Amino acid sequence: MGKIRVEGLKKSYGANQVLKGIDMQVKQGEVVCVIGPSGSGKSTFLRCINRLEDITEGKVIVDDQDLNDPKTDINKARENIGMVFQHFNLFPHFSVLKNIMFAPMELGKMNAKEARDTAMKLLARVGLADKADAFPSQLSGGQKQRVAIARALAMNPDVMLFDEPTSALDPEMVGEVLGVMKDLAREGMTMMIVTHEMGFAREVADRVIFMDGGYIIEDGTPEDVFGNPKNERTISFLQKVL
Amino acid sequence: MKSIKLSLFSLTLLLLMVTGLSGLAGGAAAEPNSGKTYVIGTDITFAPFEFQDVNGKYVGIDMDLMEAIAKDQNFKYEIKPLGFNAAVQALESNQVDGVIAGMSITDERKQKFDFSEPYFESGVVMAVGINNDTVKSYDDLKGKKVAVKTGTEGYTFAKSIASKYGFTIVPFDDSSQMYEDVKTGNSVACFEDYPVLRYVANQSKDLKFVTPKEAGASYGFAVGKGKNKELLEKFNTGLANLKASGEYDRIKEKYLGEDAAVSVKQSRGELILGSIQPLLVGLGKTLLYTIVSLFFAFILGLIFGFMKVGQNRFLRGVATVFVDLFRGIPLIVLALFIYFGIPQALGFTMPLFLAAILTLSLNAGAYVTEIIRGGIQSIDRGQMEAARSLGLPYRKAMIKIIIPQAIRVMVPAFINQLVITLKDTSILSAIGLVELTQSGKIIIARTYESFTIWAEVAIMYLIVITLLTKLSGYLEGRVRRG
Numbered sequence: 001m002g003k004i005r006v007e008g009l010k011k012s013y014g015a016n017q018v019l020k021g022i023d024m025q026v027k028q029g030e031v032v033c034v035i036g037p038s039g040s041g042k043s044t045f046l047r048c049i050n051r052l053e054d055i056t057e058g059k060v061i062v063d064d065q066d067l068n069d070p071k072t073d074i075n076k077a078r079e080n081i082g083m084v085f086q087h088f089n090l091f092p093h094f095s096v097l098k099n100i101m102f103a104p105m106e107l108g109k110m111n112a113k114e115a116r117d118t119a120m121k122l123l124a125r126v127g128l129a130d131k132a133d134a135f136p137s138q139l140s141g142g143q144k145q146r147v148a149i150a151r152a153l154a155m156n157p158d159v160m161l162f163d164e165p166t167s168a169l170d171p172e173m174v175g176e177v178l179g180v181m182k183d184l185a186r187e188g189m190t191m192m193i194v195t196h197e198m199g200f201a202r203e204v205a206d207r208v209i210f211m212d213g214g215y216i217i218e219d220g221t222p223e224d225v226f227g228n229p230k231n232e233r234t235i236s237f238l239q240k241v242l
Numbered sequence: 243m244k245s246i247k248l249s250l251f252s253l254t255l256l257l258l259m260v261t262g263l264s265g266l267a268g269g270a271a272a273e274p275n276s277g278k279t280y281v282i283g284t285d286i287t288f289a290p291f292e293f294q295d296v297n298g299k300y301v302g303i304d305m306d307l308m309e310a311i312a313k314d315q316n317f318k319y320e321i322k323p324l325g326f327n328a329a330v331q332a333l334e335s336n337q338v339d340g341v342i343a344g345m346s347i348t349d350e351r352k353q354k355f356d357f358s359e360p361y362f363e364s365g366v367v368m369a370v371g372i373n374n375d376t377v378k379s380y381d382d383l384k385g386k387k388v389a390v391k392t393g394t395e396g397y398t399f400a401k402s403i404a405s406k407y408g409f410t411i412v413p414f415d416d417s418s419q420m421y422e423d424v425k426t427g428n429s430v431a432c433f434e435d436y437p438v439l440r441y442v443a444n445q446s447k448d449l450k451f452v453t454p455k456e457a458g459a460s461y462g463f464a465v466g467k468g469k470n471k472e473l474l475e476k477f478n479t480g481l482a483n484l485k486a487s488g489e490y491d492r493i494k495e496k497y498l499g500e501d502a503a504v505s506v507k508q509s510r511g512e513l514i515l516g517s518i519q520p521l522l523v524g525l526g527k528t529l530l531y532t533i534v535s536l537f538f539a540f541i542l543g544l545i546f547g548f549m550k551v552g553q554n555r556f557l558r559g560v561a562t563v564f565v566d567l568f569r570g571i572p573l574i575v576l577a578l579f580i581y582f583g584i585p586q587a588l589g590f591t592m593p594l595f596l597a598a599i600l601t602l603s604l605n606a607g608a609y610v611t612e613i614i615r616g617g618i619q620s621i622d623r624g625q626m627e628a629a630r631s632l633g634l635p636y637r638k639a640m641i642k643i644i645i646p647q648a649i650r651v652m653v654p655a656f657i658n659q660l661v662i663t664l665k666d667t668s669i670l671s672a673i674g675l676v677e678l679t680q681s682g683k684i685i686i687a688r689t690y691e692s693f694t695i696w697a698e699v700a701i702m703y704l705i706v707i708t709l710l711t712k713l714s715g716y717l718e719g720r721v722r723r724g
Contacts, residue, residue: 052627079633089628093646103632106642148628155632 003028003159003190004049008058011044018044020214022058026159026207029188033201033222036211037237042194045211046163049192050081063158079107082152086164088144090136090151096123097132100151109155122150126180142173146180153184160184162193198241202226210234279318280473282308283329283338286674287417287687290441290497291344291461292323294688298520303437304342306493307361311480317473322594323684324674327393327415331578332674335586339470340477344435346395346459356469357462358477362494365458366399367436369424369449377430378452383409389420389429395459396433417442418686424449437498446690513694517685521695524681525702531677532664535602536610539663542603543610550615553636561611568608573669577601581673598667598675606663613659617652618644657714661707678702 002025011019018041026032034042047053048060051067051074060067065077091099100119104110110118123129126146136144145165152160162181166174178200185191185204195201201208201222208225210218210233218225218234226242229235284292284304292302300321312319324332330345332338334354346364347357370377377383385408390397392413404411412429414420417438423429425448432439436455443449463477484490542564549561568576581597621644629639668679676684682699686692 050631052631075630075633075635077633078631081631083628083631085624085628087622087624089622089624091625091628091643102642103629103634106638107633152632 002026002061003030003063004192005061006049006058007061009045009048009055009060010057011041011048011053012056017056018214019048019055022214022216024209024216024219026190026192029190030206031185031189031191031204032193032207032209033205034192034194034209034211035196035198035201035237036217040211041214042211043163046161046192046194049159049161050078050083052083079109079155080158082155082157082160084145084148084152084160084162084165086167088136088141088148088168090144090148092136094135095132096128096134096136096139096147099136099147100154103151104154107155115154118154119150122153123147125183126150127176140173141169142176145169145173145177149177149180149184159190159192162191162195164194164196166195166197196241198226198238210237212237277318279320280339280470281322281337282319283322283324283332283341283343285326285329285343285417286323286680286684288326288344288438289417289445289687290437292342294323294684296516296688303362303493303497304344306496307481307484307490308342310484310489310493311477314480314483315476317476322674325415325672326391328582328672328674330393331582333464333466335582336466336469336589337581337585337591340463340465340473342463344438344461345464346435347462348395348459351464354467355464356467356471356474357464358474359481360460360462361481361490362437362461363458364395364435364437364461365455366396366433367439367451367455368431368433368453369439369443369451370431371424371427372448372450374430374450380407380453383407383431385409386431387412387429389414389423389432391415391417391420391434395435399456400433416683416687418683418690418692421446421449421690422692441497442690448690510691510694513689513691514698517689517695517698520685521678521681521698521702524676524678525706527681528664528667528677528679529706531598531602531667531670531675532660535599536606536660536663538599538603539606539610539659542607543614546607546611547614547618548640550611551618565608565611568604569612571605573601573605573666574672576605577670577673594673594675597673598670601670602663602666605666606659609659609662610656613652613655614648617648617655620651621647654714654718657710657717661710661714664707664710665703 004026006022006024009019009022010017022045034046036042044053048055049062051060055068062077062081065072067074067077091102094102097116097119100122101112101115104118105112105115120129120132123132126149128143128146128150131139131143131147136147139147165181166177169177174197178197181191181193182204193201193205205222208220208222209216210225210231212233217231218229225234226238229238284300287293288302290302291304292300295301300323305321308319308321322329322332322338326343329338329341329343333341344362344364345351347360351357368380377386380403388400388404388409389412390400392415397411397413400411412423414423417434420432420434421442424432436458439449439451443451463474465474481490546561546564549557550565552558577597580601581592581594585592625643625647626639629643630636634642667675667677671677671680671683674680678699682695686695689695
């Protein structure tokens, strides 16, 4: 039984169909990287998995909960699905510490002391214990993204979604963020990562999915997809990026 | 939905409370008695029939007559100086019980009002500037401009001969503005009821008569058609008693006789000193109306602003209609519609204070809605997405994440709206609201000192608005620094 199950997923914006029928599963503890050219629908696909996008057709099931079932409490479901965004989206009016403590406290998961301890532990884990009292505007891009990961982890989710987490970073900062993500993968977190970092995908992913034109074109181990691509479009894409 | 209903309910409640309190305050001024207190509308400037004396008390032939008749017939009344047009409209829409404002009895007016026995024989006359030697008869008006006050007999007469003698009519809403236009020479002459012009000529020594007065109409006290019969009867009986006792002639003589008191010409210093206090009271009212209506505008803005950014299509539509409607209607039209139109259509009396607050609140509310919508939409979508992805419900995310950031964007726009609403209160002088501008008009009606008083009024607005603008700059700076 998959941790994440996607069945016949279609998504349109008006007349423009972005996702044209996607079926896939992600197992507990699996790390799946989604690659593909821009406009292929990979970010939209990822955003359907915590229902930031309402879907047009099909099913998205996370932890046996159908996210688009009206009976599902989407807020409760989202507590279990962490998300990290390309542009970090830290709350600029909160300190780093408050950014991380905010959701667990606001949603009654922890009291102030527990939230603070958790936040400090997470900050230490992403190497930013000394930045607890700083504000987001005082941080570099890499630091911001590491805080954003800590913020998502504070809710203790089962699944983590990453939407191009390093695309907005200066090259010298990509490593520090990927390092944190690698640690997370090693600890057994179920992860879906939309990324352009092919080296990272090859090294960390259990599976790589190549998307184009609203479809999944290839789905396999990194060795298969990178080493022995079967589809013409995969080959042409990889030639361009590798 | 529930919270919106609740907010609307509390808004209505608050409005009722505020207006109720002001009503109480007004009621407390009149002596508590069992009989009805009639509300009598009048002009703010129609010397010698009604005008404010130096102490701010309304005097004049109409006022003295009303007082004497009420005493004779033993009834209570309250004078509402609304301005002539506003008073007539207020009578039409039953906002007042009667009007005494040097109103000529005409067939047209008889269709809408019931008039008392005539209490004054009038007639239109032309006046020209004291130094004007070119205009000696109506023939000399060819190609010139002539000032008149809208809705008066003078206006009707001037209009009837305008094409014959080839002059242009310049209409004013206010007598003193009309005289001012003649004194400054913009217009060469004005047409007005004889007693009025005679009084002005006596007082100011700036006008003279070169033609005889036209045979004219008579003034009457008016009530709504078929309404307030007992008040009309009391007026007629009282008037007859006054005429019999000689009191009537004494009142007339007091204002129009050869030895009628001429008010002492004040020096500019005295004028400024004497006018500062009533103008400051007017400024206080302006600030009060501004603050109270912005308070309600803010509540309206919050309700409709959030409807506009919300996910419900129907509520978004409702909010859009609200904004388009009240942003699209000029403030003065809205004021006239609310104060005169709605009560006439639905047959009830609307307190002036309520009408003024409603008008300003709805107008500013539309703009505040847009400020709030703009502020919220200026916050990056990613903020809401990040909050929702953590499991926060929409409302919590809005309150804790979006609004605190949006407020920083909104502060300068709010201060700007404050300045605009403060200036807009002056427009409500059109429905007789006594605020700073109307206070100025009333003093000018007595003193005919346009330059000094308007300069004072302008400076008062300037000082307050400059202070607000400085405050805005300061707050903006603080917001920018975080």
